[in-house]
Amino acid sequence: MKTRIKNILRLQPVGETITVTGWVRTKRDTGSFSFVEISDGSSLANLQVIAGESLANYHSAITSLGTGSSVVVSGELKESPAKGQAVELHADDIEVVGTADAETYPLQKKRHSFEFLREMSHLRPRTNALGAVGRVRSRLSYAVHQFFQIRDFVQVHTPIITTSDCEGAGEMFQVSTGQEKGSDDHFFGHSAGLTVSGQLQAEVYALALGDVYTFGPTFRAENSHTSRHLAEFWMIEPEMAFCDLQSNMQLAEQMLKYLLEDAMEHCQEDMQLFDKFIEKGLLKKLRAVVDKDFAHITYSEAIERLSKSKKKFEYPVEWGVDMQSEHERYLTEEVFKCPLAVTDYPASIKPFYMRVNDDKKTVAAMDILVPGIGEIIGGSQREERLEVLEGRMVEAGIDLKEYNWYLDLRRYGTVPHSGFGLGFERLVQFVTGMANIREVIPFPRTPGSAPC
Ligand code: ATP
Ligand code: MN
Numbered sequence: 001m002k003t004r005i006k007n008i009l010r011l012q013p014v015g016e017t018i019t020v021t022g023w024v025r026t027k028r029d030t031g032s033f034s035f036v037e038i039s040d041g042s043s044l045a046n047l048q049v050i051a052g053e054s055l056a057n058y059h060s061a062i063t064s065l066g067t068g069s070s071v072v073v074s075g076e077l078k079e080s081p082a083k084g085q086a087v088e089l090h091a092d093d094i095e096v097v098g099t100a101d102a103e104t105y106p107l108q109k110k111r112h113s114f115e116f117l118r119e120m121s122h123l124r125p126r127t128n129a130l131g132a133v134g135r136v137r138s139r140l141s142y143a144v145h146q147f148f149q150i151r152d153f154v155q156v157h158t159p160i161i162t163t164s165d166c167e168g169a170g171e172m173f174q175v176s177t178g179q180e181k182g183s184d185d186h187f188f189g190h191s192a193g194l195t196v197s198g199q200l201q202a203e204v205y206a207l208a209l210g211d212v213y214t215f216g217p218t219f220r221a222e223n224s225h226t227s228r229h230l231a232e233f234w235m236i237e238p239e240m241a242f243c244d245l246q247s248n249m250q251l252a253e254q255m256l257k258y259l260l261e262d263a264m265e266h267c268q269e270d271m272q273l274f275d276k277f278i279e280k281g282l283l284k285k286l287r288a289v290v291d292k293d294f295a296h297i298t299y300s301e302a303i304e305r306l307s308k309s310k311k312k313f314e315y316p317v318e319w320g321v322d323m324q325s326e327h328e329r330y331l332t333e334e335v336f337k338c339p340l341a342v343t344d345y346p347a348s349i350k351p352f353y354m355r356v357n358d359d360k361k362t363v364a365a366m367d368i369l370v371p372g373i374g375e376i377i378g379g380s381q382r383e384e385r386l387e388v389l390e391g392r393m394v395e396a397g398i399d400l401k402e403y404n405w406y407l408d409l410r411r412y413g414t415v416p417h418s419g420f421g422l423g424f425e426r427l428v429q430f431v432t433g434m435a436n437i438r439e440v441i442p443f444p445r446t447p448g449s450a451p452c
Pocket of ligand 1: 220222228229230231233235375376377378379421422423424425426
């Protein structure tokens with residue numbers, strides 16, 4: 001039975017005979033014995049193995065072990081006399097499972113740029129930084145479910161293939177068998193695409209089960225070459241019945257704080273790596289986000305602030321235009337210096353399902369902006385009034401017949417309800433300090449690129 005290195009370093013069972021499996025990170029020969037650093041991916045820290053001449057294969061296999069080769073090591077765990085590690089494993093047996101040629105192994109000891117590593121999605125998780133991202137991402141995913149489950153939210157698996165195309169106008173990937181002969185000959189009897197959001201289907205379940213959430217892959221064929229956009233990303237979308245915009249925003253704030261705190265508590269070693277090498281001051285920044293209330297501002301106030309500011313923006317602002325990332329980041333980074341909820345956007349720039357405010361010009365929308373990223377959450381209270389919703393849909397040129405099911409939710413037992421979408425990769429970016437979103441998803445899909 002193998003023991004994970006994370007647990008060996010945590011429990012330090014000195015005197016016990018243990019077996020570890022992993023990959024060689026570095027090796028240093030001293031003549032009659034070698035120091036071999038092994039990583040098994042369970043933690044950032046490696047286990048130091050002492051391999052001596054008494055091993056049958058010492059001269060034939062161990063001295064020539066290259067970085068990246070895989071081994072099974074058994075031996076006794078002892079206290080380490082040297083600085084740098086508390087314990088070390090004195091090997092009685094090392095089986096070399098797979099060699100790695102030192103000449104050609106692409107991950108040499110020097111530091112590689114993230115751009116370079118992107119060209120080898122299949123090897124980059126073996127680096128310290130990308131391995132740490134992998135562990136933090138996994139922990140955050142777990143914490144998302146925990147956050148909702150302890151609050152009695154029901155998880156809904158919304159479809160990946162969808163026939164509701166109103167939201168993704170122009171952004172939806174089409175799904176086809178390639179065999180269709182005419183426009184009426186679709187596999188599903190209707191044109192279909194990959195989902196851009198699970199919201200409309202989450203609403204169905206919210207209006208039956210109360211508080212629900214979906215957490216799944218989302219696809220957008222937008223041709224954005226930015227550090228914050230992917231063509232395939234994961235989104236967390238809670239939807240709550242009997243819930244207005246205020247409670248919606250409260251949940252979003254609670255959730256972000258919960259997730260940041262969870263990562264800091266359960267991924268200390270990895271978070272320290274990010275704090276030291278990726279974004280200096282990251283932990284202090286995240287701690288402040290957890291401890292302070294988020295700021296609030298309406299869209300109209302935001303536009304006023306932006307137009308009065310002395311800062312030169314690439315895109316000019318005026319009431320009615322969508323804010324660009326430069327505007328969002330100015331507000332959260334320079335004006336408020338903390339996460340900021342912007343509410344009540346013009347109806348004309350927001351989707352048909354957002355609830356129209358009494359002024360008839362704005363809708364009950366909320367975006368949450370964070371320093372370094374800009375928009376991390378987009379949400380709203382949904383339009384629950386049948387006539388108002390129909391009016392908005394007609395205005396948007398949507399065929400009401402296609403959305404009869406959605407309108408039924410307003411015909412039969414309609415209630416005020418709200419929800420939001422949190423981009424999971426933007427969250428992982430915020431938590432790890434990674435500058436580019438391509439580093440926080442294992443296999444990034446962007447225009448022109450989909451390796452592995
Ligand atoms: P943006 O304005 O940043 O492009 P959006 O307004 O199009 O985002 P929404 O439709 O509100 O995004 O989606 C909800 C959340 O999903 C966003 O707040 C963001 O966190 C995330 N998100 C949206 N598009 C992408 C993308 N292409 N890649 C990664 N995450 C995304
Ligand atoms: Mn948005």
